[in-house]
């Protein structure tokens with residue numbers, strides 16, 4: 093079955109330009125020709141069908157390296173870790189993976205989830221049971237007492253249904269890596285820093301250098317890549333020295349970190365959409381705002397952009413991801429905002445940002461050398477866009493412009509399906525955003541009707 097696709101403009105992911113009068117020829121899901129319409133080799137097999145995308149901009153399917161399939165658009169950590177059974181979270185993850193695909197994201201990495209949810213979603217799609225994006229799956233984050241995902245007090249610990257796996261020694265960490273590899277993960281996720289800071293404000297790395305190097309060495313020995321959560325300078329430096337493949341955030345990196353990352357050939361996935369959305373969307377009545385976090389996030393965002401611009405200029409590869417799966421980053425909604433942020437806040441050219449979101453990010457994904465770029469031999473994963481993202485990358489966030497999504501040549505269509513988010517997530521027992529003392533009630537101008545009625549009765 094050979095299909096020929098006429099492209100209005102073609103962006104292959106290998107170069108900075110869009111070309112006119114190009115065609116793709118696809119055979120058994122793979123590209124057998126990419127180039128000018130009038131140069132299709134005479135020896136090419138007979139074409140069975142023609143797709144006319146001559147009104148559209150054709151480009152590789154987009155890649156999000158940071159989408160947590162099991163979080164379910166959570167509002168709280170408790171919703172992520174506790175309130176839904178793992179079986180339900182898997183089915184929900186599959187539903188939401190399809191939302192990502194519909195948004196033009198043909199490949200995502202789910203870097204850290206409870207149980208074996210991400211790899212089960214990956215397998216259900218790989219085995220052909222459901223349509224969905226290609227999934228690169230991690231298991232639970234390896235965490236220490238100082239790491240992200242060890243949220244709860246020591247008397248509760250890290251529950252088995254949590255996204256984290258608390259390891260309290262180097263041996264336990266090595267054992268957990270071997271268990272996860274046996275279960276079939278594509279990559280290992282380490283919570284390399286958390287929320288603990290020194291008195292001067294610096295984030296404390298959750299593992300020391302020797303532990304970090306031991307974990308990374310073992311994962312690499314077993315043929316798995318390693319991705320870390322590292323906002324702080326120290327964790328970023330340890331990760332780079334240990335040869336970690338991908339560092340998320342790296343907001344406080346300095347020149348020493350940049351040198352170490354260049355030396356180790358690691359990539360950075362800044363995931364700036366998440367803090368940007370927190371700042372832009374959180375309303376004054378919400379707990380994050382009331383706790384004063386928004387001003388902190390805004391400050392961190394500005395520091396991060398200044399530092400990351402230097403990292404980009406120094407030649408470190410950047411990958412696009414969004415931390416989708418939270419209430420501020422729902423699946424299928426904001427993935428392409430990261431591309432716009434790369435251009436506006438990190439100084440990428442539109443073409444470089446589009447290459448980051450395709451070819452470069454595919455470089456981290458499992459079997460990533462077989463897609464991510466439109467060239468002969470790779471899978472025909474591509475999207476047809478109304479308008480040119482090279483002129484305005486923001487149009488990729490407009491779902492009405494993502495006209496067609498193809499995965500291994502096949503056009504996929506995800507049905508629109510309404511649902512009640514309160515049933516799907518939102519189980520945590522948070523009931524109020526305020527503390528209703530008598531003084532506060534007066535301040536808010538609330539008339540306590542029931543109380544005054546009672547007083548009148550007596």
Ligand SMILES: [Zn+2]
Pocket residue numbers: 158160415
């Ligand atoms: Zn994350």
